[in-house]
Amino acid sequence: MRDTLSRELDARMEAATASAQESLERSSATARRAVEELVDSTSMEDPPARPATAPPAPSRPAPPRP
Secondary structure (H helix, E strand, O other): OHHHHHHHHHHHHHHHHHHHHHHHHHHHHHHHHHHHHHHHOHHHOOOOOOOOOOOOOOOOOOOOOO
């Protein structure tokens, strides 16, 4: 009986490992396609305009004089 249970556990572990590997491969392929689409995108060629200077810092009242 112990051998039967051991074989069943081994088979389940192999199936789980294969399933996890297939899932990782699908995720990897999806990520690769997304990056390729992003690289090919024309929107990446022209980044949005940025202001030439930083906005002014908010003014603070002067500290009280002793």
